[in-house]
């Protein structure tokens with residue numbers, strides 16, 4: 410077991426450290442997956458060291474930790490069609506006092522990454538722990554069917570590119586319901602991108618899961 414110094418105040422709030430039951434802080438510190446915690450008002454109250462490594466790999470650092478410091482409401486850290494899903498799900502975890510799990514995708518232009526997320530309410534329900542584990546990492550299977558970043562094909566009448574928040578495919582402007590893998594726009598998000606969920610992702614990962622999520626526009 411690795412010895413740990415106390416995590417700095419930029420990574421843990423005193424209230425969370427005091428409320429922590431059912432887990433030793435060292436367990437969360439040593440967890441190889443990215444861990445964060447939310448207090449009863451769904452504000453960020455803890456990050457483990459792996460959370461910053463995860464953010465760095467996903468090109469989030471240093472932006473994420475400065476944009477979303479401890480105390481940030483989750484509603485400010487998650488935008489788009491997934492916000493209501495996570496807010497409702499986490500609220501219910503704290504209400505029920507029972508763990509909940511969920512799979513999600515966070516791929517790059519060439520690598521498919523699927524994560525498993527486990528959420529544990531503390532016994533006193535003052536906070537919950539969210540542990541993210543990498544479940545699948547492989548060359549992106551749809552890379553063979555790539556499409557060029559063609560503005561004329563994908564930018565819609567409102568001037569927006571519509572991307573699925575889950576699988577990151579892009580919807581064709583003239584053929585709604587057709588979603589293509591456009592790696593150049595996964596690598597670098599084009600300006601004026603709007604996030605939605607494609608129908609299969611919405612149904613399989615969100616619609617029939619915990620809570621009710623209105624179909625995103």
Ligand SMILES: [Zn+2]
Nearest residue numbers: 573576607610
């Ligand atoms: Zn999708």
